[in-house]
Amino acid sequence: MQTLEMQGLPDIVTFFAEEQLGKDAAAEISPEAWRDIATALAEDPDLITRSQSFNLPTSSALAAGLQGEGPPEMQALAKRLDTEGKLSRNWDLGFLSRSDATSPQAVGIWGALKGSMLTMLVTLVLAFPIGVLSALYLEEYAPKNRWTDIIEVSISNLAAVPSIIFGLLGLAVFLALFPNLRSAPLIGGMTLALMTMPVIVISGRNAIKAVPPSIRDGALAIGASPVQVVFHHVLPLALPGMLTGTIIGMARALGETAPLLLIGMRIFVATPPEGFSSPATVLPMQIFLWSDEIDRGFVERTSAAIIVLLVFLLTMNGLAIYLRNKFEKRW
Amino acid sequence: MSPITLILIALGLGLLGWLAGRAKAWSFASSEPALRPASRPIYHAWYVALWVVIPVLVFVVAWSVIAPQLVLQTVLASPAADGLPVFGFERDAFLGEARAVALGQAPGVFNDEAEPLIVPFRDAFSYYNTIGILVTMLIAVAGGALAFLRLRPQFGARTRVERTVMMILLLASLVAILTTLGIFVSLVFETVRFFGMVSPIDFLFGTKWGPDTMGSPDAVDPSRYGAIPLFWGTIFIGAIIAMIVAIPLGLMSAIYLTQYADPKVRTWIKPLLELLAGVPTVVYGYFAALTLAPMIRDAAVAIGITSASTESALAAGIVMGVMIIPFVSSMADDSMAAVPGAMRDGSLAMGATKSETIRKVLFPAALPGIVAGIMLAVSRAIGETMIVVMAASPAANLTANPLEPMSTVTVQIVKLLTGEQSTDHPATLSAYALGFVLFMVTLALNFIALRVVKRFREAYE
Numbered sequence: 001m002q003t004l005e006m007q008g009l010p011d012i013v014t015f016f017a018e019e020q021l022g023k024d025a026a027a028e029i030s031p032e033a034w035r036d037i038a039t040a041l042a043e044d045p046d047l048i049t050r051s052q053s054f055n056l057p058t059s060s061a062l063a064a065g066l067q068g069e070g071p072p073e074m075q076a077l078a079k080r081l082d083t084e085g086k087l088s089r090n091w092d093l094g095f096l097s098r099s100d101a102t103s104p105q106a107v108g109i110w111g112a113l114k115g116s117m118l119t120m121l122v123t124l125v126l127a128f129p130i131g132v133l134s135a136l137y138l139e140e141y142a143p144k145n146r147w148t149d150i151i152e153v154s155i156s157n158l159a160a161v162p163s164i165i166f167g168l169l170g171l172a173v174f175l176a177l178f179p180n181l182r183s184a185p186l187i188g189g190m191t192l193a194l195m196t197m198p199v200i201v202i203s204g205r206n207a208i209k210a211v212p213p214s215i216r217d218g219a220l221a222i223g224a225s226p227v228q229v230v231f232h233h234v235l236p237l238a239l240p241g242m243l244t245g246t247i248i249g250m251a252r253a254l255g256e257t258a259p260l261l262l263i264g265m266r267i268f269v270a271t272p273p274e275g276f277s278s279p280a281t282v283l284p285m286q287i288f289l290w291s292d293e294i295d296r297g298f299v300e301r302t303s304a305a306i307i308v309l310l311v312f313l314l315t316m317n318g319l320a321i322y323l324r325n326k327f328e329k330r331w
Numbered sequence: 332m333s334p335i336t337l338i339l340i341a342l343g344l345g346l347l348g349w350l351a352g353r354a355k356a357w358s359f360a361s362s363e364p365a366l367r368p369a370s371r372p373i374y375h376a377w378y379v380a381l382w383v384v385i386p387v388l389v390f391v392v393a394w395s396v397i398a399p400q401l402v403l404q405t406v407l408a409s410p411a412a413d414g415l416p417v418f419g420f421e422r423d424a425f426l427g428e429a430r431a432v433a434l435g436q437a438p439g440v441f442n443d444e445a446e447p448l449i450v451p452f453r454d455a456f457s458y459y460n461t462i463g464i465l466v467t468m469l470i471a472v473a474g475g476a477l478a479f480l481r482l483r484p485q486f487g488a489r490t491r492v493e494r495t496v497m498m499i500l501l502l503a504s505l506v507a508i509l510t511t512l513g514i515f516v517s518l519v520f521e522t523v524r525f526f527g528m529v530s531p532i533d534f535l536f537g538t539k540w541g542p543d544t545m546g547s548p549d550a551v552d553p554s555r556y557g558a559i560p561l562f563w564g565t566i567f568i569g570a571i572i573a574m575i576v577a578i579p580l581g582l583m584s585a586i587y588l589t590q591y592a593d594p595k596v597r598t599w600i601k602p603l604l605e606l607l608a609g610v611p612t613v614v615y616g617y618f619a620a621l622t623l624a625p626m627i628r629d630a631a632v633a634i635g636i637t638s639a640s641t642e643s644a645l646a647a648g649i650v651m652g653v654m655i656i657p658f659v660s661s662m663a664d665d666s667m668a669a670v671p672g673a674m675r676d677g678s679l680a681m682g683a684t685k686s687e688t689i690r691k692v693l694f695p696a697a698l699p700g701i702v703a704g705i706m707l708a709v710s711r712a713i714g715e716t717m718i719v720v721m722a723a724s725p726a727a728n729l730t731a732n733p734l735e736p737m738s739t740v741t742v743q744i745v746k747l748l749t750g751e752q753s754t755d756h757p758a759t760l761s762a763y764a765l766g767f768v769l770f771m772v773t774l775a776l777n778f779i780a781l782r783v784v785k786r787f788r789e790a791y792e
Binding site (some may be wrong): 105129130133134136138141142150151155156157158160161162163164165167168169171172173193197198199201225226229231239248251252254255256257258261262264266284285287288293299302304309310313314317318321 | 499605612707
C-alpha cells in the first residue's frame with residue numbers, strides 16, 4: 001500500500017475523479033478514498049490492465065448535503081450529482097470492520113468492539129469463578145459468625161455502590177500498582193469484575209436457595225461428604241440460575257462507561273487493540289467520544305454504534321430471560 | 332516471558348500429575364486387592380495436581396513482581412548504562428524505550444542514548460526468562476513428586492483435597508471484603524490528603540465551586556472548593572426532578588401490572604420493563620443531550636424564557652427519571668406482593684371496590700417497602716454518571732431554576748480525573764473527597780432502606 005502511494009496512486013485517483021465528476025465534485029471525495037482502490041489492486045493485480053469504475057466514499061460535507069443539511073452550495077452540488085446518477089447511498093459494511101478515525105466517513109467500530117470483547121473476557125474470567133465460589137461458600141458452608149456477617153454486608157454494599165466509585169478504586173489501586181497498563185483491557189476488566197462479582201454472588205445465592213434441601217439430605221444419607229454434596233448435586237442444579245445472573249451482570253458491565261472513563265479508556269484508538277495490555281477503548285466509550293464530536297456526520301455514526309451495542313445487550317438479556325424460563329424448576 | 336506462559340506450563344504439568352496420581356491409585360486395586368482404599372482414585376489425582384499447581388501459582392505471582400526489578404538491576408549494572416542521566420524523566424524514558432525495543436513492542440528508539448541499552452535488556456530478559464521457566468519446572472516437579480510419593484491405599488487424599496477446596500471457597504468470598512476495604516482505604520487516604528490542604532468546613536459548606544486545575548498546588552485557594560453547589564445540583568437532578576418523573580410512573584405501572592393487567596399483558600410488559608432496565612446509561616445520556624435538551628430549550632425560549640440552557644438540569648433529570656422507572660416499578664411490585672392476600676380478600680369481602688382496596692388497604696400496607704425502594708432509587712440516581720456527564724453542565728451553579736445549567740458530584744469527579752493532572756494537585760484530590768461523600772451517602776441510604784425492608788417483611792411473616 002505504501003508503494004502504491006509512492007507511485008502516485010492518490011494523484012491518479014484524483015485525476016480520474018476530476019475527469020468524471022468535475023473539479024468541485026472531485027474535491028469532495030474523501031482524502032482516504034484511494035485506499036479502497038489500493039486494497040482492490042492488492043487483491044487483484046489484473047485490475048491495472050482493464051477499466052473499472054469504483055464507488056468512492058465522499059467527504060462528510062457532501063454526505064450532509066445529500067441529507068439536506070449543511071451549506072447551500074454543498075446541497076446544490078449533492079443534488080446535481082444525485083440527478084446525474086453519480087452519487088449513491090451505499091450500505092457501509094466497512095463500519096463494522098474499521099476503527100476510530102478523525103473523519104466521520106472513515107470511522108468504524110471494530111476497534112471498540114474488540115476492546116469490549118477483551119475487557120469482557122477478563123471480567124468473565126475473574127468475576128464468574130469468584131462469584132460462584134463465594135456464593136457456594138456463603139450459602140452452604142459459612143458458619144454463622146461475625147466474619148460471615150461482614151462478608152455478607154460487604155457484598156450487599158458493593159452491589160449498591162455507584163459504578164464510578166469502582167473507577168476511583170481502579171485509578172487509586174490498580175493503576176498505582178501497574179502504571180504502564182493505563183487504558184488496557186486488563187485493568188478495565190479487573191475494575192468491571194469487582195463491579196460484576198456482587199451481582200453474580202447475589203443471583204447465585206438465590207439459585208442455590210432454590211435447590212430443595214431434600215436433595216442435600218438424600219446425598220448426605222448415602223454417604224457423600226459435604227463437598228461432594230455441593231459439587232456433585234447442588235452446583236449442577238443451581239448452575240442455570242447462576243448463568244442467568246452472570247449474563248445479566250455481564251450485560252451491565254458491557255454497557256458500563258463511567259468507571260472506564262477514570263482509568264483512561266477514554267482515548268482515540270485508530271487500530272484495534274492487539275492484546276490485553278495494549279491501549280483500548282470500549283463500545284459505550286466510543287459512543288460517548290463520538291457524541292462529543294462537533295462534525296454533524298458523527299450523529300449517524302453514534303446512532304449506528306448505539307444500535308450495535310443494543311443488539312449485543314438485547315441478545316444477552318433475551319438469552320438470560322430465555323434461560324430463566326427454560327430452566328426454572330418448580331420442585 | 333509473560334506469567335501466562337508460566338501458568339500454562341504449570342497447568343500442563345498439573346495435568347501430568349493428575350494422570351500419574353490416578354494411574355497410581357488405580358494400581359492399588361491390582362497390587363493390594365484385599366485393601367479397600369480410603370479415597371477414590373480421582374482424589375489421589377487431584378491431590379497430586381493441586382500440589383503441582385498451587386506452589387507454582389504462588390511462585391508466578393511473586394516472580395512477576397520481582398523479575399522486572401532484577402532485569403532493571405542487571406541492565407543498570409552493565410557498562411552500557413554508565414552514560415545515562417542520573418535521575419529524572421529522561422532516564423526513565425530511555426530505559427522504557429530500550430525495554431520496548433528489546434521486547435519487540437516497538438520497531439526502534441527515538442533517542443540515540445537508548446540504543447546501547449537494547450542489547451543488555453535483551454540479554455537480561457532471556458537470562459531471567461530461562462531462570463523463570465527452570466524454577467517453575469523445578470517447583471512443579473518437586474511438588475508433584477512429593478505428593479506422588481505420599482500416595483498409599485490408606486492415604487486420606489479426599490479429606491486433604493476437600494480441605495483445600497474449602498480454603499479456596501473462603502478466599503473467594505474474602506475478595507468482597509478486600510474490595511470494600513480497598514474502596515474505603517483509598518478514598519479515605521486521598522480525602523485526608525485533600526483535607527490537609529482545604530479544610531473540611533470550607534469543602535462541605537462553601538458555596539463556590541471552581542477548582543483551579545492549572546494553579547500551583549502550593550497556593551490553594553480554599554474558597555474555590557465549596558461543594559454546596561454540587562450537592563445541590565446532585566439532589567435537584569437525582570432526588571427531585573428524576574423522582575417527580577419516576578415515582579408516579581413507576582408506582583402506577585406497578586399497580587397496573589400487579590392488580591389490573593390480565594396475565595397475558597403482564598407476560599409481555601414485564602420483560603419489556605426489564606429490557607428498559609438493561610439499556611446502558613450512555614444511550615440515555617445521548618438521548619438526553621441530543622434530543623431532549625434542545626427540545627426543552629426551544630420550548631422554553633418559545634414561551635419567553637430566554638435564559639434557558641441546552642445543558643439544563645431538567646433534561647438530565649427527566650431522562651434519569653425514565654431510567655429509574657423500571658427499578659421503582661419492580662421494588663413497588665415486590666412490596667405489594669409481600670402484603671398478605673388475606674388483607675386484600677378481607678377488604679373485598681367487606682364490599683370495597685378494587686380501587687378502594689388498592690388505595691385504602693394495599694398501598695398503605697406496602698408503603699414502608701415502597702419508601703425503602705424509593706430510597707434505593709435515589710441512591711442509584713445520585714450515583715449515576717453518564718447521563719449527567721453528557722447532558723448536565725460542567726460548570727457548578729447554585730440555583731433553583733431547572734432550566735439553568737447545573738453540575739453534579741459525578742460530573743466533577745469525571746471532569747477532574749480525566750485530564751492530565753498530577754496526582755498531588757488539590758483539584759485531583761478533591762475528586763476523591765467528592766467520591767467519598769458520594770460513597771458514604773449511598774451507603775447510608777442503602778443501609779436504612781434495607782433495614783426498613785427487613786422490618787417490614789418481618790411484620791407480615
